[in-house]
Amino acid sequence: MSDRSPTPKRKKPARKPVPAAATGKAAQRVAEAPKPKRDIPVVGIVFTLVALALVAAVLLTGNSGGGEAGEPTVEGEWLPFYERTDGDSAIGLAAPTITGADFDGNEVVLEPNGTPTAVVFLAHWCPHCQVEVPKVQSWLDAGGGVDGVEIISIATSINSARENYPPSEWLEREDWETPVIRDDTGNTLHSAFGGGGFPFWVFLNGDGTVAVRTTGELDLATLEQVMLTLE
């Protein structure tokens, strides 16, 4: 620094000659304390740290990215809500057809086309979905899957406020090769299929009718077994 002040700014020497313990109250306090104590301004430190945390939070977070939710369209009757306990009343009903898009904007359609289809609804923040995806992918990588049965995934319940967002990065990280349809912000696709949880599997026969619906992680043996029963 070039501008050196000629006036000594040190405060301590100035203070020293003034006996701090001269006034009544201070004298009493000093008298009580056996040794001079370092004052730690804990309350001040707390307020400073909280303020710093707020400033840091504001500085470190720019604008949060927009949602990855899509704008799919649904045609046909919605399926009844999936109840885990009762027999599934949706079995045999025609599933709605879906026209949507994947994360790259490519159109993906789910409609009866003669090919049996396993539809899996995935929520990026759901830990069970996070287990399911790599499990199924490694099964497919190892030559798994059932000939003549397609798998389509629906990225649903997309919420930038929740963990493991965005789902596109998650699925890319897992090398998920199955076609993805993005659900909208109201989770219309999930509701249209009567979904009550995640992961939510809906197995459709080639004519688009529901064969099986189930929530929760599926072990691969069960998955393969169900896929083999599809017509």
Place this chain on the structure above:
Amino acid sequence: MLSFDTMRLFFSLLAFGATVAIISSILLWLAARVNAGAAEMRDAILESVAGYELWLAFGVAAVATLGSLYLSEIAHLIPCKLCWFQRIFMYPLVIVLGVAAWRRDASVRLTAMLLAWIGTAIAVYHYAIQRYPTLGGGSCDASAPCSAAYIWQWDFVSIPFMAASAFGLILVLMFALRSNVARMSPLETAE
């Protein structure tokens, strides 16, 4: 209006700071039993918060309460069952500690500690479920699953983590209050 990302980071930083404070307090308390220097430092810190323990604890409870209300009412994160139980033990602390701080009533310690201990237990259990979802079942409820963490900052700070840090810090302050009451006014100590 501050974005959700900003508030999430802010709350996470607060929770992290609270956790550091709790762990340091415990370490200092242990060290103070065997080391004179540490004991001196402990006393200096105790002295510096003397008279403010209840206000600080009230502040922690108030921030936790407002934070949880922000998450549910403004960020629209639906509280799960366990979240509700933690709220039940956190929200009264605002009033209980606020009134006690106002009236300088150190006897609130027992009430506050009971609420905080139970809250801590629930928060720790909730955190365990988030860390190991299989403890809680095989699938995620669509509405508000306890095992799904809305927030998972730096891979370890979740909402129950924040709750546990707030409960823990209140406990530390209540312990400090006890020490200070015992140390500074031995005549009034009725414990």
